[in-house]
Amino acid sequence: MTGYRVGIVGATGVVGREALRVLQERTFPASTLKLFASSRSVGKRIGAHVVEEASRAAFHDLELVIFDTPDEVARELVPLAAAAGATVIDNSAAFRMEPDVPLVIPEVNAEALRHAPRRIIANPNCTTATIAVPLAPLHKAAGLRRLIACSYQSVSGAGQRGVDQLWAELQEAGASRRTPDRPRGSAFAEPIALNVIPAVGSMRGAVSSEETKVAAELRKMLCRGPRRVRAAAGCRAGAEATGSRARRGTGGRSRRGARSHHAGGGRTRSLPRRQNPRR
Numbered sequence: 001m002t003g004y005r006v007g008i009v010g011a012t013g014v015v016g017r018e019a020l021r022v023l024q025e026r027t028f029p030a031s032t033l034k035l036f037a038s039s040r041s042v043g044k045r046i047g048a049h050v051v052e053e054a055s056r057a058a059f060h061d062l063e064l065v066i067f068d069t070p071d072e073v074a075r076e077l078v079p080l081a082a083a084a085g086a087t088v089i090d091n092s093a094a095f096r097m098e099p100d101v102p103l104v105i106p107e108v109n110a111e112a113l114r115h116a117p118r119r120i121i122a123n124p125n126c127t128t129a130t131i132a133v134p135l136a137p138l139h140k141a142a143g144l145r146r147l148i149a150c151s152y153q154s155v156s157g158a159g160q161r162g163v164d165q166l167w168a169e170l171q172e173a174g175a176s177r178r179t180p181d182r183p184r185g186s187a188f189a190e191p192i193a194l195n196v197i198p199a200v201g202s203m204r205g206a207v208s209s210e211e212t213k214v215a216a217e218l219r220k221m222l223c224r225g226p227r228r229v230r231a232a233a234g235c236r237a238g239a240e241a242t243g244s245r246a247r248r249g250t251g252g253r254s255r256r257g258a259r260s261h262h263a264g265g266g267r268t269r270s271l272p273r274r275q276n277p278r279r
């Protein structure tokens, strides 16, 4: 059979399953397709595939490996896959800002793929990706100096744990007809069902890690411009899938002293210091 020998690491997660779906939908020319996850998932079946444990030995004989794992897992395993001879596309934040790792959206800066000396290619944060596609031609034509961006993100951005927490809280809310008074999971420090939390990632002072990433990644991809990016990004909304819209939010509010609002009741809570450590 002709085609690439491909692996997906993190294939049981939200992003890994989506990567598999897209490869299949586009009939990507793969002669081999191997799925990997942690030892917890060994033997699980995803369609016709059986999940294997990701390890150094697992990568030999693969040409292209897509990583959809937490940062710390990518930090450990991505170099092993590259050393085994594969080209790696990493969706985590582990290598995005390293100077010898191109940060690529094909529609924006495909030419950066020419310089990938470590055979590692990073993919930006999904907020950055959404913003960069329309901004790139504007920047090329006119030069962007300053950007103010707001984003509303669904719970799936926090991975399977985020999706599970939303559904557990929605079930409780449906049964009791009250908004949950405490989180039913570990993805968010506050209940997320029927809620919008004005922060994504960890907070450093009044700035969230999501905002810092969007600014830094945009600058890297758009060749150092715009000089000032004020990314007021990161409201986490109680909706499952990316692209879902919150009915009421807190976008545009000052980060300082920000409070989260229940969409229905108008009750306020203090901004939690840490929401989910991901993306």
Ligand SMILES: NC(=O)c1ccc[n+]([C@@H]2O[C@H](COP(=O)([O-])OP(=O)(O)OC[C@H]3O[C@@H](n4cnc5c(N)ncnc54)[C@H](OP(=O)(O)O)[C@@H]3O)[C@@H](O)[C@H]2O)c1
Pocket: 009, 010, 011, 012, 013, 014, 015, 016, 036, 037, 038, 039, 040, 041, 054, 067, 068, 069, 070, 071, 073, 091, 092, 093, 124, 125, 126, 156, 157, 158, 159, 160, 161, 242, 278, 279
């Ligand atoms: N969700 C998004 O919208 C989004 C967007 C852009 C980028 N990202 C990034 O993509 C990555 C994956 O996100 P996700 O939302 O898919 O997370 P997720 O749903 O929590 O899935 C994590 C995946 O990593 C695997 N994993 C965990 N520990 C492992 C280990 N030691 N060895 C091998 N595999 C391991 C898990 O396998 P088990 O099932 O066996 O635990 C699972 O398949 C993260 O870095 C995230 O920041 C996410």
